[in-house]
Amino acid sequence: MFHPMAWSSGRRGQSSVEVMIALALFVLLTMAAFTLFGTALSQDALSRQRQAAQNLAQEGQEAARQIRNTDWDALAVGTHGLVLNGNVWSFSGSEDVQDGIYHRSVVVIAVGDDAREVVVTVQWTSAGGGNAVASATSRLTHWQGLPLPLASNCRSTFSATGDWSNPVVLGSADIGSGNQGTDIAVKLPYAFVSGVAASASKPDLFVFDVSNPAAPTLVTSVDIGSGGINSLSLSGNTLYAASPNDGKELIVFDVTTPTSTASIGSVNMSGSANALSVLASDGWVAVGRAEGSSSEIVIYSVSNPASPVVEASYGISGDINDFAVSATNLYAVSESASQDITTIDMTDPANPSLVGSFDLHDGLADISIAFQDPNTIFTGNVDGKIIVLDSTNPTDMTIVDEYNTQGNVNDILCVVNNLIFAGTTNSNKEFQILNISDLLNITEYASLNFPQMATGVDFADNNIYVSVRSNDALRILTSTP
Structure with missing residues (x-):
């Protein structure tokens, strides 16, 4: 029989149990929420502490x-x-x-x-x-106590340390809209970047303070007029520039105080052929020109840097694109089909002597060169190849090996620890690092992709400085620890 009062009493008991269960669930959920919230706050605090500590560690490096x-x-x-x-x-x-x-x-x-x-x-x-x-x-x-290495040459006194198989970009700098970087020379704590622009009113030489490589600062710039600058070479407190400017193909800058860099002299070379390359060393300067001038290689005495004096000149059937130097010889690479590498004896800089030329028999234009003691030469060409040669006999060199970078090799730099740093036109690997520990088996060590081709490479204090053919023209790289 149905008893309404009994049902009502049972229902009230069931409701009380449900309320207690609901309250328990609410308490548990609330505690879980507070626990999660507290954990999130704790994790956030830990993250902020770690970031603050890492910032202090980096600040310590900058202080050192x-x-x-x-x-x-x-x-x-x-x-x-x-x-x-x-x-x-x-x-x-x-x-x-x-x-x-x-x-x-x-x-x-x-x-x-x-x-x-x-x-x-x-x-x-x-x-x-x-x-x-x-x-x-x-x-x-x-770096103040180390000899300043020559442009377009291997750094026999400098060592690349850390893990260069995983290079990182420390910083970059802009040279302004309409300008394109063409070359770079470093004299710490400053980097000099040359450029060309469509407008003659734009600067052509840019000086950056790179004491903090993560944030290079432009301290001054110089406008040389029309043409811009193709190549740079440092010697002591003097910077030499090769220019397309028809009135001053060779320009000399005093960089004793880099923040006040200024031109102290120039040379209007005969004819209208552009100056493409320059190398300065021990009181003399070599300038390479485009084919068509009476002499594509001209060597100057710069005992007085403001007034270069011609010591010798040589006609080569092709553009002279780059130089390198050993203890006794100057090496030049050209676009000549038969005179790829020209050797000049500079034992007596007042009386340079042409040793001869070497033909690679590939019919390709060569655009970069570097020398490594005691007798190894690296050349880069427009077919993307870096060619290794034994230069014991300068007029009869021996090809040791070659490596294909898949892009024009615009600049080559090698250091001890068996590495080459190359600036190329490879659209995916504008900057390449090669392992040359075995010259018979050169391999890629690492590469980086830049927005435009790399045009010049320099090395100082375990950092690589690269000029890039864009207004974002300076890139500073280093190894991982």
Whole structure:
């Protein structure tokens, strides 16, 4: 029999249980939400702490670099803290503490007489209560004490360190709309970039402060008039430029104070052929010109840089696109079908002597060259090939091997540690690094894709400086630690 009161009592009991279950679920869900929220806040705090610590580690590297630039001896071996007075960093104590929790130390380790490894370590107690560490490592060289390497040549005194199989872009800089980078020369802490532009009113030489490679700063620029500049070469405090300008194919700049770079002289070479290449060394300068002039190679004495004096000249049937130099010889590459490599004895710079020419028998224009002690030459051509030669006999060189970069080889630079850095027109690999540890089996080590072709390459302080044929003309690269 149905009893309404009994049903009502049972229903009330069931409702009470449901309410209790609902409340329990609500409490559990609320606790889970608070736990997730708390975890998210904790993770966010940890992330912010890690980023702050990494920033402090990078700041420590920049401080060490500034100390090196100011006084090499101040970059003393040992463990240091940092102190900032105005805009000047210095070492103080064995660590510094930032924001009350970050303990930063800079460890400087000697690597030979002219290099230091710098390890910046930041330690702190994390928001989660555990110990945490961030660090950054670099290698700094005493660039003021090292000989300035020649343009378009191998750096026999400079060593590339770190992992160059994974290069990274540190920074870049713009030379303005309508300009295109053509070459680069580095004298730390400055980089000189040349350019050409459609308008004669635009600058042609750009000077960047690269003391912070991640943020190059334009400090001055120079307008040479029409034509622009094709090539650069540094010798001491003098910068030489090869130009298409018909009134001053060779231009000389005083760069004693790079921020006040100024032209101190020029040469109006005979005829109207453009100057394409230049190399300066030990009181003399060689200029290469386009075919059609009476002499495609002209050598000047620059004992007085403001007034170059012709020492010798040579007619070659082709554009002279690049130079390299050994202890005794000057090497020039051309677009000649039969005089690919011309050798000139520079033992007595006042009396240069033509040794002869070598024919590669490939019928291709050669556009770049580099020399590596004791007798290896690398040439790059318009067919994308880097050709390795034994130059023991300059008039009868031996081809050792070749490597195809799949693009015009605009510039070649090699350093110890068996690496070549090449600027090319390969649309996917404008910058290429090659392993030359085995000259009979050259292999690609790494590459980078730029928006335009790479035109010039230079090396200093384990950084690669590249000029690019676009207004975004300066790229600074380095290895990973």
